Amino acid sequence: MIHWRYLPLTLFLFVFAATPLAAKELLESIAAIVDGKPIMRSEVLGGLYQLKNSPEAQSMNESEQMKYVLNHLIDEKVLLSRISRDSIVVSDEEVDQRVSMHLNNLAASQNTDIATLEKAIRMQLGISVAQYRDQLAKQIRDHIYVARIRQIHVGAMTPTKKEVVEFYNVYKDSLPRQYNCISVSHLQLNIEPGQSILDSVKKDALQLIDSLDRGMNWEILAKRYSQDESAGKGGDIGFARKGTLDPEYERVMESLKNGQYADQPVKTPLGYHIVKVLGRKEDGIRSAHILLKTIPSSQDSLKVIEQINTIREEIKTKEAFAEKAKQWSQDKETNFKGGDLGWFQRSEFDTNYVQTISRLSVGDISEPVLIDNAYHLFRLDDESQVRSLNLEEDYPKIEALAANQMETKKLESLVKKWRQEVHIEIRLKE
16 A cells, blocks of 8 residues: 555544544543644554554554654644634535535445444444544544645646656555456536526626626625625635636636726636635635526426437447547546546445446446436446556556645645744653
């Protein structure tokens, strides 16, 4: 497996604070204080228990292992100290949604239902489902925080093909193996609103701009009319680095001065946005928007399902599926390669995909599946119980691992710098 030092700095988090080692510690104490936040001795012991099962532990004695764990926990606190400095906010709704998604995916990967999963949690872990959700929510919230910090200070890095190949050659023996794997292709047709809907929504957006021109308050209009979760905050979506938002939205945003709103709505796949720039800093622009969604009608949906059913009836072979995907699929990331999604562990798929694909045998094509605003066809191309990653079939995964390592190294250098900016007091006694 890829060892800890090659993984993203996604916090030194553990599924449960209580571990066999932590249970032996009768008296709790503070191991360190970072920026006013304590690191408890039980956290260090929990991390030590996890570390002992990793290859890194073999070359360290227990004292060195303890220092290694504490150092990672200090880095975690230093990293999280950026939350207030960068004005990062994570809503309870987002966390709750991800907790539910995690539980649904876990149940699907175990081929069971939520009720059975909850019973297993109570029996095997000795805690209530509410306690499990609370612990999971804290971890997920911290992971979201770290992802936002990475986005602000590191951004996305794209390794060259040479760098990907070099990464693979160095780490191929430690890359994670895949278990219970399937190779899948898909074809996607989006459900798009007709012209009459587009015209109607654009007209409404222009009327709102006219209201703004006549002096109506931006926040009042955003809260009343915007169909985005940011409406409650007056449409404020915070700072965003270049390349993280829709290109058309960014183009309009970059043309505006601070405090100015666009005189024309901008069209994205979500609908029409009225864009306002709130402020700028070196690594991003803070904007607000009023979003009026363009929602397809039932007739638009029926038109797409008729088309995808016709396409499905014409496919008899894997080669035919690939040709149809190149011709019709609107998934730009896969259509050029015949819809090939590559190899995945079954547990990696979203529940919507798992339930459909689990019913297929190799060579079968699914019935049309509605996911979000598109209909999909899935073909199960192959399956394997265990396999290793290789450049030919898994280049995107290896590229992502290489990029992740580059981003992690950059983030680690930033954390080293940030350590000098916060107060750190170590109290742990050997």
